[in-house]
Amino acid sequence: MTTSAETSAATAPVGPVRLLLADDEHLIRGALAALLALEDDLLVVAEAASGPEALAMARAHVPDVAVLDLQMPGADGVKVATSLRAELPGCQVLIVTGHGRPGHLKRALEAGVRGFVPKTLSAQRLAEIIRAVHAGNRYVDPELAADAISSGDSPLTAREAEVLELAVDGAPVAEIAERAALSPGTVRNYLSSAVTKLGAENRHAAVRLARERGWV
Amino acid sequence: MTTSAETSAATAPVGPVRLLLADDEHLIRGALAALLALEDDLLVVAEAASGPEALAMARAHVPDVAVLDLQMPGADGVKVATSLRAELPGCQVLIVTGHGRPGHLKRALEAGVRGFVPKTLSAQRLAEIIRAVHAGNRYVDPELAADAISSGDSPLTAREAEVLELAVDGAPVAEIAERAALSPGTVRNYLSSAVTKLGAENRHAAVRLARERGWV
DNA sequence: CTCTCGGCATGACAAATGTCAGACGCGGAA
DNA sequence: TTCCGCGTCTGACATTTGTCATGCCGAGAG
Numbered sequence: 001m002t003t004s005a006e007t008s009a010a011t012a013p014v015g016p017v018r019l020l021l022a023d024d025e026h027l028i029r030g031a032l033a034a035l036l037a038l039e040d041d042l043l044v045v046a047e048a049a050s051g052p053e054a055l056a057m058a059r060a061h062v063p064d065v066a067v068l069d070l071q072m073p074g075a076d077g078v079k080v081a082t083s084l085r086a087e088l089p090g091c092q093v094l095i096v097t098g099h100g101r102p103g104h105l106k107r108a109l110e111a112g113v114r115g116f117v118p119k120t121l122s123a124q125r126l127a128e129i130i131r132a133v134h135a136g137n138r139y140v141d142p143e144l145a146a147d148a149i150s151s152g153d154s155p156l157t158a159r160e161a162e163v164l165e166l167a168v169d170g171a172p173v174a175e176i177a178e179r180a181a182l183s184p185g186t187v188r189n190y191l192s193s194a195v196t197k198l199g200a201e202n203r204h205a206a207v208r209l210a211r212e213r214g215w216v
Numbered sequence: 217m218t219t220s221a222e223t224s225a226a227t228a229p230v231g232p233v234r235l236l237l238a239d240d241e242h243l244i245r246g247a248l249a250a251l252l253a254l255e256d257d258l259l260v261v262a263e264a265a266s267g268p269e270a271l272a273m274a275r276a277h278v279p280d281v282a283v284l285d286l287q288m289p290g291a292d293g294v295k296v297a298t299s300l301r302a303e304l305p306g307c308q309v310l311i312v313t314g315h316g317r318p319g320h321l322k323r324a325l326e327a328g329v330r331g332f333v334p335k336t337l338s339a340q341r342l343a344e345i346i347r348a349v350h351a352g353n354r355y356v357d358p359e360l361a362a363d364a365i366s367s368g369d370s371p372l373t374a375r376e377a378e379v380l381e382l383a384v385d386g387a388p389v390a391e392i393a394e395r396a397a398l399s400p401g402t403v404r405n406y407l408s409s410a411v412t413k414l415g416a417e418n419r420h421a422a423v424r425l426a427r428e429r430g431w432v
Numbered sequence: 433c434t435c436t437c438g439g440c441a442t443g444a445c446a447a448a449t450g451t452c453a454g455a456c457g458c459g460g461a462a
Numbered sequence: 463t464t465c466c467g468c469g470t471c472t473g474a475c476a477t478t479t480g481t482c483a484t485g486c487c488g489a490g491a492g
């Protein structure tokens with residue numbers, strides 16, 4: 001918020017890019033901070049170890065770019081991104097993930113995330129991507145994008161997904177029925193339908209498949 | 217600290233500690249290498265992104281300490297440690313892990329691993345622990361140790377564990393029976409027994425519990 | 433040696449699950 | 463408007479799964 005030239009054009013940086021780093025693994029976060037600090041146009045202004053903490057830090061320091069791990073205690077990267085989008089529209093979000101499951105990418109993009117990359121990336125590349133995101137561009141890792149496209153959209157209806165989600169911890173049908181306020185027969189029917197659509201052997205295998213593809 | 221003493225005694229370092237770093241996440245590995253390089257008594261001589269690669273690098277460079285991620289493609293940290301123990305007895309192994317499950321710690325110690333720590337650790341502490349391990353001491357993260365002790369040993373018999381393992385992907389009993397060369401009735405009996413011992417609702421919940429505790 | 437205990441193995445029965453045919457309401461196409 | 467397709471919901475029926483009582487065998491105690 002300084003002079004006139006603050007259009008979203010990518011041409012000339014007017015100052016260091018202010019970064020928020022959030023990852024629950026201190027070792028990784030610290031190492032990453034040290035490495036990004038070597039780039040003289042990047043500046044780490046805040047670090048966080050959980051979803052809520054990331055949000056609080058963002059409010060306090062108003063970073064230009066938030067680099068968020070996908071899996072964090074409290075609230076995952078996508079949830080944080082959603083809140084951030086509403087509270088700090090000027091802050092771009094970049095998600096890094098260890099083992100990216102296809103569905104997450106879709107959710108992330110819907111939440112307004114500008115970048116999505118795996119951790120199998122050099123720090124050099126990460127720095128470049130941070131600059132690109134700050135400049136207003138998007139970047140999605142090609143391999144993750146290919147996975148997401150090949151796995152496609154969820155074929156499950158809302159109820160099917162809901163019931164499948166209640167089945168994740170191996171609960172019996174009666175309990176699912178009660179928690180979903182449905183007849184046990186109906187629950188069986190939805191589960192059966194979901195199992196068929198996913199081409200699974202039974203509902204437990206279906207749960208596994210749906211989780212792998214990020215559909216629950 | 218320079219004179220004659222080149223025995224394997226733990227007292228005085230005679231030169232930089234030569235490190236092998238193995239982690240499938242390039243970003244983390246690179247950042248870690250950079251950070252450890254700041255310590256002038258530590259020297260990263262090799263890096264690897266998978267289990268087999270770690271083994272090959274170890275043979276080629278003969279490091280003093282191998283810092284291995286627990287989850288890697290090809291072969292996990294414990295398997296690599298086992299091979300290393302046999303081939304390079306002089307090389308101490310330190311395992312780092314993101315989400316440590318109790319059973320892994322036990323397996324690791326049985327494989328001759330000297331250190332076991334989570335990634336929620338500062339680089340400073342990691343460097344200290346690397347030195348301790350190199351000096352011949354052991355170090356196990358207190359919290360992980362507590363988890364391992366509280367969860368205790370597996371109460372499952374060999375067959376029970378075997379059958380439970382075949383049930384991980386939700387296969388029907390008939391298939392498990394065929395793969396284990398048992399009668400379907402026997403398979404049900406083992407599963408039932410395992411479910412009871414683990415205090416689970418059904419076998420799928422039992423599989424989940426056993427995996428969480430590292431018993432399968 | 434004999435007894436007892438624990439792991440291995442099996443089949444019968446009860447309970448939970450998967451499958452099926454069908455009813456209702458809603459929104460788009462004919 | 464009328465019809466058709468789709469999602470929602472239900473109960474009846476066949477299959478699969480969980481539980482139980484029981485037998486066999488080897489190891490260690492008495």
